Amino acid sequence: QKEVEQDPGPLSVPEGAIVSLNCTYSNSAFQYFMWYRQYSRKGPELLMYTYSSGNKEDGRFTAQVDKSSKYISLFIRDSQPSDSATYLCAMNSGNNRLAFGKGNQVVVIP
């Protein structure tokens, strides 16, 4: 079983819709949970970072962590064409070594 599972299926949504992404993980030592956005042929950029269970909101983005279920989510409200990118979840246990999901390619259609 991979440490981090993220269904890599592409996701197309109309502009203004809510985008919902999620990852599951198996390593209970993970404490830090990140979402990265990666545009084509570019390096990932940190979008959201959460520690422990709960919700974190930043503008149109909300990250949720449920450590009891080993499940994390990212929601993008009022999606824009500029949100079209690949979104990768990542997590670690405090030692800087990140475990990444496969990523979801999101396309927001104007």
Added chain:
Amino acid sequence: GAVVSQHPSRVICKSGTSVKIECRSLDFQATTMFWYRQFPKQSLMLMATSNEGSKATYEQGVEKDKFLINHASLTLSTLTVTSAHPEDSSFYICSASSGSGYTEAFFGQGTRLTVV
């Protein structure tokens, strides 16, 4: 956020030659740098972790003699792909962080390597 510069952004080389990729932290001291490899539509796979002044720690299955990593200063790490073959063609990305334990890691823009 802090800036990590990776160079070159793309390189094409002949099979059997070596290629060096540079990763620089421009506005902070990177005590730890990471090198990843990413195949199309796949996740980032960690290849190795390097701490300044120490030998790199390679992930299982990564050939240390083929992927030479040098982290001689707090702002520069290099990855040299030696005797490159077409199967080494991939997207290589570095990241850098400034502290021990968890601190945010900043990513370079990646290098597209094509071996012909």
